[in-house]
Structure formats: structure tokens, C-alpha cells
Amino acid sequence: MADGLTIGQAAAHVGVTIKTVRHYHRLGLVAEPERDHSGYRRYRSADLYRLVQVRTLAASGVPLAEIAELLDAGPERFAATLVEVRRGLTEQIEDLTARRDRLDRLDHGDRALLPDRACAVLERLAGLGFHPEYVAGQREALVLAGALAPQLFDSFLNRLEHSLEDPEFVEVTKLCFDARSWDPHDSRIAGLASAMADRLLADRALLETPAGFHDGPDGEARYGLVNHHREDLAPSIARLNTLVEAHLRAAGIEVPHR
Template sequence: MTDGITIGQAAAFAGITVKTIRVYHRNGLVEEPRRDSSGYRRYGTAELLRLVQVRILAGAGVPLAGIGPILDAEGEDFTTALDQVEDDLTRRIEELTARRDTLRRLATGDRVLLPDRACAILDRMPGLGFSTEDMAIAREGLILVRALVPEGFDDYLAQIEHGLDDPRHVALIKLTWSAGNWAADDPRIEELAEEMAQHFLADPSLLPTLTGLQDKDDATTRHDLLTHHGEDTRPGWSRLTELIQQKLHTTGAELP
């Protein structure tokens, strides 16, 4: 076949599109054949072979920029180049596998955003009588604490674990969370604030603290973000939190 084949035929024989061939030309992977007397480019066996080689390497995941050096290498250089490609593909496979596993974990909720220790706390909550809504707020709160005060997160988890082992503390926390649905001027909030203040004074270890927060330049901003989380949907919380802090301040207690 002295005249060669058209670009459309070359694309069909190589298993690619005409557009792809032009991309290969622009990237210098396949030289453009000369035009015939009619002005059409004709592809011979050499160009067709090169097209097939490029297509195979591209299909194997080799970036276009790396295909040329591989095909132009000889002997040990060619083997070394292929080994490097294999190593790169292995790393990409590992990265993609990790991303897939992350997506699978996300399908079970926000657990991927929290360590196993925090997830174990969340797993305990249904058995202690916390509602699904309570768990959602708790999960979001833990994610925020981990993001805003990472250095104090383990200590914070230890405090929660300690509190969950105290039946009276658990009962009060559940009542506190229910109070979030009360109106801000509900008289029960004043009574609950007094009870909570006395509870923390009796056992200061139950008062939640965030180790390392006070050392940050923007500690107030971070504290406010954490303290007011969830108040949009639970209006009673803001008033309750304010009253508890006021009552503890009047006793001279050191607040975190």
C-alpha cells in the first residue's frame, strides 16, 4: 500500500478517534505524515504502529507527557521506564483505593471524620437514652472540637467518657439537651441552670474543658463557635449556657 490510509482509517484501525490522533500530533507523540497530491495526509504502517503503541500506553494510565520518552527509550532504559510507570500506577491505585474506602466509610455517616475513640462514645449514646437528634448534635460537636482544638481533643474525649460513667451526669445532660427545645424565657431553664451549676461545683471534673484553647490568639472566637453550635435549632441552649456560666462565676469557680 504505497499511498497509505486516511486519518479516519488510521483511527479505526488503531481503535481511537480522529480527535485523539490530532491530540497525539499536538503532543509530539506521533509525527504527522506528509500530504499526498490531493492534500490529504496518508498514514503508513510506521505511523499506524506508533498510534497503537501510544494508545496502549495511554490506556494503561501513562500520562501523555511520559509516553514519548518510553517509546524512544531502548534496551535497559525502556525496561527502567516501564518499571517507573508501574510504580507510579501502583501509587495511584493505592490512592484511589484509599479514596474509595473513604467514600464507603462516609456512606455510614460522619464516622470517617472522627477517630475510633470518638465513634465508640457515639455508639454508647443510644444505650444511655440519647435520641437520634442528640447523637447528630454530639457528632457535629465532636467534629468541630477536633477541628478547632485538635491538641485538646483526647483530653476532651476522656472527660466525656468520665461523664458517661456517671448516671446522674448522664441524666442531667439529657435534660440539658432537651432544654434546648424550650423557649428562652421558660422558667424551667433557671431551675436547670442552678442544678447544673451545683452539679459542676460538686464535681469540677465533669465540667467540660478544652486543653490548649486558652493559648490560642483567637481563643474567644473558637470558644464561641463551639459554645453556640446548635443554638439555631435549640433556642433554650443559649439562655441556659449563659445562666450556668453566671452562676459559676458568682461562686468564684474558674471556668474553662
């Protein structure tokens, strides 16, 4: 190697492309070798050593703009910079791991958007014979609650869990879902609303909303988006819910007005 290597040979030995070597030259990270009598630049061992240093630091995550200063710095500065690089890589690894875990959850349907406890409630609904469309509506409502009204999420989930242990509530709820095909002025809706309100009022503590939720400027809007989800698809359900809420207010339960 008395005469040195061409840029192509040097790049191949170091494990980068010719374009990368030239980029390092433009940034001043590696000095361009002198040309020989034939007009070719020849890379010698010192040049290759510098190329290896730059390539290794760049591959480790050190920004190219910082490499020259780092290589020319003393041992303490060099060590401190490597600590920062290691910290940054650790944060990137944690972020990528979290993304991978979220992708893994996508393989399990609901678990991509909901905690395991909520998924268990949805599985319980299906096991109790609720219509798949009703289960889908509850799934969407839980997702909306978690995103738009996180203060309500636990209370919403608590109410669902408790209600599913009450056979009467389960039957009334199924009847309410069946009412989606009724005329909104059907006389049966009033009786159904009264029955649903009675089941809800059987445990008033579950109807309490977190302190301060109603004080927010958009509390009513967020409540409506969650509790009245899908009403626009079934006018009879909208009327049913309106009557249920009226019963609850008459019983002293604070329910946001729409």
C-alpha cells in the first residue's frame, strides 16, 4: 500500500460508499489526500483511520456536525459526548420498543386502544349474548371516554362492570338496544326509560361523576360525545336516553344538559 488506495478502494475497505467519503470531505470531517503524479488522490493508513473513526461515530448516532469537534477534543470531552450519545440512543430504543409493543397490541384487536380491564368487559358483554352491534358501540364509547373524557373512563367502566352482575339490568339493556328499530314516538319507550333509570338508581354511587368535571368549559360537550355516541343512527334511542336522563335529574343526579 506504498502508493495508497483510490477513493473507491478506501470506501470499500472502510465499509461506506464513495459518495459518503466525498460528503465527509465536504463537511471537513476527513481531509482530502494529496494527489499523486497521476492526478489521483491516494488514501493512506492515517486517512483510513480517520474514515473509520468518522464512520463509527456517525453509525453510533453522533451528529455529523459534532464529529469533527469531538475527534479533536480531549479524552474528557470525548467521554462526556459519548455518554450523551448513549443516553440519546437509550431514549430512541425505549421509544422504538414502545412503538413495537403498540404494534403487538394491534394483533389483539381491542387491546390496541383499550386497557385489559376494558377488554374484559367487552368480552363479558359478548358472553352474555349482547348483540355484536351493541358491543361495538360500547367499545367505541370506551375509546372515546379514554380519549375525550379520561376523568369519566373509570366511572364508566365501573358502572358497566357492576351492571353486568345484575341480571335485570342486562335484560333491560338488551330491550333498550332492541328499541333502536322502534318509532321514536312509540309508547313503550317511556316505560323502558323508567325501567332503565330504576336499575341505574339502584346504586347511585356509580352515577356520580368526578368532582370538577362539570366545571370545565367543554364538560357537557365531552360528556355528550361519549354518552350519546351513535344516537344519530337511531332516533328512538336518542329519545330513550333523553327520558332516562330526565328521570336521573328528577332523582337528584347531576347530568350535563345538551
